[in-house]
Amino acid sequence: MRLPLHGLGSRQDLPLPFEFVVLGAALALVVSFAALVLAWRRPRWSTAGGLPLPRLTRLVDAGPTRALLRLLALGLYAWMALALWFGQDRVTNPIFGFVFVWLWVGLVPVSVLFGTVWRLTNPLRTLARLARAAGAPLRPLSQDAWRRIGVLPGVGALLGFAWLELVQPDNDTLGVVRWWTIGWVVTVLGGAVVFGERWIAASDPFEVFAERVAILSPWQRIDGTVHLVNPLRHAATASVPRGAAWVCCTLLGITAYDSFTNTTGWVGWVQTSSLPRELWGTLGLLGMVLLVGAPFALAAAATRRGWSDRLAASLVPIVVGYSTAHYLSLLVLEGQRTAILASDPLGLGWNVFGTAEWGVDTGIFDHPEAVALIQLGAIVIGHLLGVLIAHDRSLVALGGRRTVRGQMPMLVLMVGYTVAGLVLLFSP
Amino acid sequence: MRSFLVVATSLLALVGCAGSPATPPSTDSPTDPGSTAPVTPVASAGGTPLATPSEAPSRGVTTITIELADGKASPNGDRVELARGEPFVLDITSDRDDEVHVHGIDREIEIGAGEHQRVELSIDTSGRYEVESHHPELLIVMLLVR
Numbered sequence: 001m002r003l004p005l006h007g008l009g010s011r012q013d014l015p016l017p018f019e020f021v022v023l024g025a026a027l028a029l030v031v032s033f034a035a036l037v038l039a040w041r042r043p044r045w046s047t048a049g050g051l052p053l054p055r056l057t058r059l060v061d062a063g064p065t066r067a068l069l070r071l072l073a074l075g076l077y078a079w080m081a082l083a084l085w086f087g088q089d090r091v092t093n094p095i096f097g098f099v100f101v102w103l104w105v106g107l108v109p110v111s112v113l114f115g116t117v118w119r120l121t122n123p124l125r126t127l128a129r130l131a132r133a134a135g136a137p138l139r140p141l142s143q144d145a146w147r148r149i150g151v152l153p154g155v156g157a158l159l160g161f162a163w164l165e166l167v168q169p170d171n172d173t174l175g176v177v178r179w180w181t182i183g184w185v186v187t188v189l190g191g192a193v194v195f196g197e198r199w200i201a202a203s204d205p206f207e208v209f210a211e212r213v214a215i216l217s218p219w220q221r222i223d224g225t226v227h228l229v230n231p232l233r234h235a236a237t238a239s240v241p242r243g244a245a246w247v248c249c250t251l252l253g254i255t256a257y258d259s260f261t262n263t264t265g266w267v268g269w270v271q272t273s274s275l276p277r278e279l280w281g282t283l284g285l286l287g288m289v290l291l292v293g294a295p296f297a298l299a300a301a302a303t304r305r306g307w308s309d310r311l312a313a314s315l316v317p318i319v320v321g322y323s324t325a326h327y328l329s330l331l332v333l334e335g336q337r338t339a340i341l342a343s344d345p346l347g348l349g350w351n352v353f354g355t356a357e358w359g360v361d362t363g364i365f366d367h368p369e370a371v372a373l374i375q376l377g378a379i380v381i382g383h384l385l386g387v388l389i390a391h392d393r394s395l396v397a398l399g400g401r402r403t404v405r406g407q408m409p410m411l412v413l414m415v416g417y418t419v420a421g422l423v424l425l426f427s428p
Numbered sequence: 429m430r431s432f433l434v435v436a437t438s439l440l441a442l443v444g445c446a447g448s449p450a451t452p453p454s455t456d457s458p459t460d461p462g463s464t465a466p467v468t469p470v471a472s473a474g475g476t477p478l479a480t481p482s483e484a485p486s487r488g489v490t491t492i493t494i495e496l497a498d499g500k501a502s503p504n505g506d507r508v509e510l511a512r513g514e515p516f517v518l519d520i521t522s523d524r525d526d527e528v529h530v531h532g533i534d535r536e537i538e539i540g541a542g543e544h545q546r547v548e549l550s551i552d553t554s555g556r557y558e559v560e561s562h563h564p565e566l567l568i569v570m571l572l573v574r
Contacts, residue, residue, distance in 0.1 A: 010531030010532045010534070010557065010558065011531065011532035011553065011555040011556070011557055012555060012556040012557075013555060013556065014554060014555060014556055014572055014573075014574060015556070015572070169565075262556075262570075264505050264506060264507060264570070267504070267505030267567050268504045268505045271500070271501070271504055271505060271566055271567065272500070272504065329555075362553050365553045365554045365555055366553075366554070368554040368555075368574060371554075
């Protein structure tokens with residue numbers, strides 16, 4: 001993350017040691033071809049299944065549980081809205097850490113561990129339901145229209161958020177974050193009032209992101225009942241909205257762009273250029289998303305035409321691995337700082353949650369080698385899981401034909417992503 | 429140039445261990461991972477070569493020479509390697525009123541037009557830290573603290 005001027009995101013991880021880059025690339029290659037040659041020959045995860053948990057289902061579906069979760073989430077957002085509209089325009093305002101760290105980075109571990117909790121607690125959904133109590137959607141869309149829309153509006157919304165985070169000047173000032181918040185509420189909530197609540201699943205960048213990541217969680221709802229499942233089977237069998245592939249490629253592109261902007265070459269180039277840096281930022285961001293997305297589209301088409309969204313499940317572990325490698329220390333450091341600042345949203349010396357006296361524990365940074373090892377592990381494990389999902393999905397896509405050769409495009413692509421990600425973390 | 433910087437600073441780090449002064453007691457809030465020393469008086473407006481860490485004769489610490497002129501920064505986003513807790517000096521000259529911000533330890537150094545300042549700092553937590561100017565916003569140096 002790059003928020004100029006102020007404290008947030010001001011300390012970043014050291015570049016990955018070069019030996020780690022070589023080691024990671026070698027591991028990725030070995031794992032990939034081992035999976036290709038040694039792994040199963042018939043699809044293993046073509047149907048959903050796992051351990052049914054009817055009592056857990058009743059608990060999470062109970063009205064009071066839902067109401068409590070929604071109320072807690074709504075309360076948290078309302079608290080942060082207080083900081084956004086009435087707090088001080090300083091870096092000690094918790095809103096910046098809330099938006100850029102708790103929401104954007106925190107939704108990844110939350111969704112991997114707890115599944116679709118983001119959708120269940122989305123405050124815009126709660127508000128949309130309150131609004132719906134006043135009347136039906138103004139222009140409801142047909143099932144067919146919703147299928148065509150998929151999560152494509154969410155791709156634009158994700159790019160919008162990335163632009164705010166990585167390109168927008170003065171994104172650490174309240175005025176800028178207020179305008180973006182208004183834009184977010186108007187497009188997502190307004191669309192829900194007009195077209196129906198499904199618009200939120202299609203367009204809210206946080207929910208679109210969280211729902212993609214949640215297919216890696218061990219909790220899957222099968223025929224209405226929550227099951228404890230193998231996360232890989234979950235990812236392979238989860239329903240796939242139209243545009244899922246572009247969501248994954250956009251997320252990878254955003255993280256890649258974030259790394260790329262830290263390279264001395266890019267910084268030097270933009271700073272000496274006579275063109276405005278917002279232009280370079282916009283071109284760089286879109287270019288990086290295309291650089292990730294175009295090869296994926298080609299590799300998926302080479303596997304089987306029209307299957308790109310269904311093959312995109314294999315990118316989700318890579319998205320999670322990259323996110324962990326890039327943002328784990330930010331989440332640890334700024335996540336703590338935000339918790340401390342949350343006690344005093346208006347800068348009046350409050351200590352509402354008793355966190356204001358806490359100090360930020362920076363202990364993990366005494367071990368930069370351990371941080372580098374975690375980064376490497378996250379990327380390599382993400383790659384391994386991605387390759388396994390891709391293998392199984394490809395077997396389904398290929399229908400028993402050319403099972404080895406047919407998998408090559410996806411495999412080469414994934415090795416390419418992993419090596420590129422490692423090189424960017426090493427960022428010369 | 430960059431690899432030269434890396435080698436030079438690493439050598440200096442080795443040499444500096446013997447004679448570097450103790451870091452002054454920290455006066456920062458508990459959330460700051462680093463410590464800072466007060467601004468040292470300007471000894472001379474000497475013409476040190478740009479972006480070259482040079483050993484200040486009396487101190488034996490890494491010096492990063494920063495020149496802000498015509499809306500450009502020198503160095504221009506280069507990397508400098510440091511050890512944890514190692515003192516280093518920012519030797520800053522500017523042709524306009526500006527602030528130089530060391531991220532991570534949240535140290536703002538105000539500098540007036542035509543002024544020259546030497547500020548000694550150290551960072552106790554490993555990581556990559558940006559040193560930026562604010563008028564205009566430019567990334568001057570990335571500090572790699574190992």
